[in-house]
Amino acid sequence: MIAPLATEEESGFHAPSIADFFPAPVLFEGTFLEFNRLQLVRLIAAAVLIVLFVIAAKRAKLVPGRGQNVVEMLLDFVRVNVAEEIIGKAKAHKYVALLTTLFLAILAFNLTGIVPGLNIAGSSLIGIPVMLALWVYVMYLGAGIKAHGVGHFLKMSLFPPGVPAFMYVLLTPIEFLTVFILRPATLALRLMANMVAGHLMLVLCFSATQFFVFEATGGMKAFGALTFVSGFALTLFEVFVAALQAYIFVVLTAVYISLSVEDEH
């Protein structure tokens, strides 16, 4: 966002646009290695996340300190409230690592949207959500196949039991779409769309504030206060959304895994 802001300062009002998510490349322009501001934000988020947790893990003791308690609360939250509650205690332990990593990574990428200087969510560009969704896709299909075998898993997924045979004409295509296309697609799109929307709203509020306070004349300046308060509230809201989307993502992942590995009724 820094670059566009610099060029358009003279125009007074920078309307947020989709172009924010495609900043100018910094390195290797035009190749698959193309590196821009958003990639840098993601790397920073990943680095901060890893450093925080590696340090926490290094210092982890039997009797936890304050910091370790916070970290363990997060880990416990995913293990108990997501994995064990949805998948069930007996089967959950295999997927706790996946769910924890997903939750913390998404949370970190989401939160960069409100970090001053970064100001864009790492998950607002479709790449991360798609790769996360693919990871989940592979995991829940793999879990289902491992638990039931390919044929049985397909039969279980595509021909839900307890339905009259002629209904399969209707049900099987729907189930196929759900299991193989809609689940991963909605996972990726939900996350990306939430972050894009959040970014656009924030930028709208703060660039309007900038415009009203510094460039508008007379009574119009008063609107600046309103837009600033809105921006402030939206920032807090984005913190909530960041956590909520991370939570929704792992909850749905747990649900899909649970549906794949559950025993037949």
Added chain:
Amino acid sequence: MSAAATAASLVSAAEEGTIEGTRLLLPALYDIFWSTIVLAIIAFAFYKYVLPKFQAVLDKRTELIQGGIAKAESAQAEAAAALAEYHQQLQDARTEAARIREDARTEAGQIVAESRTKAQEEAARIVETAHRQIEAERQQASVSLRADVGSLATQLASKIVGESLEDTARQSRVVDRFLDELEASTTANAGKGN
């Protein structure tokens, strides 16, 4: 900046927007590449180090807590056992004391009875001895009395009848006969008296 330029930039922005609308949904190759790299790094760090480390710490803590609970339970059981044993010992001691007291009482009774018997026997023996001694003394007295009486009577009779009774054998016979008569008359008198 002129109005025309602003309009133009807005139009271009709008055009950009329409073009890029689909770009939001279709990941570019570089996006996928960097996303994969970043996710792989995070996943590596968490799978290889962070999560196992925390798991190990949590496991150790659980073990410790369970160990502590088990230890506390065993200590409590031990304490309960010790208490039971103590109660048992106390009970035993009380029973023992009661038994000893009972024994002592019985023994004391026996001792009293025994000594009473002994005392009675002793008393009886003493009485018996006394009786015997008295009897013996009485006989001795009666014998010596008889002798004395005989000699006195003889002396008296000698004085009365002169020297006729000097022969010792005769003298003795006479005295004995006299005494026998005397005794017989005494007994007869006593029988009459009764």
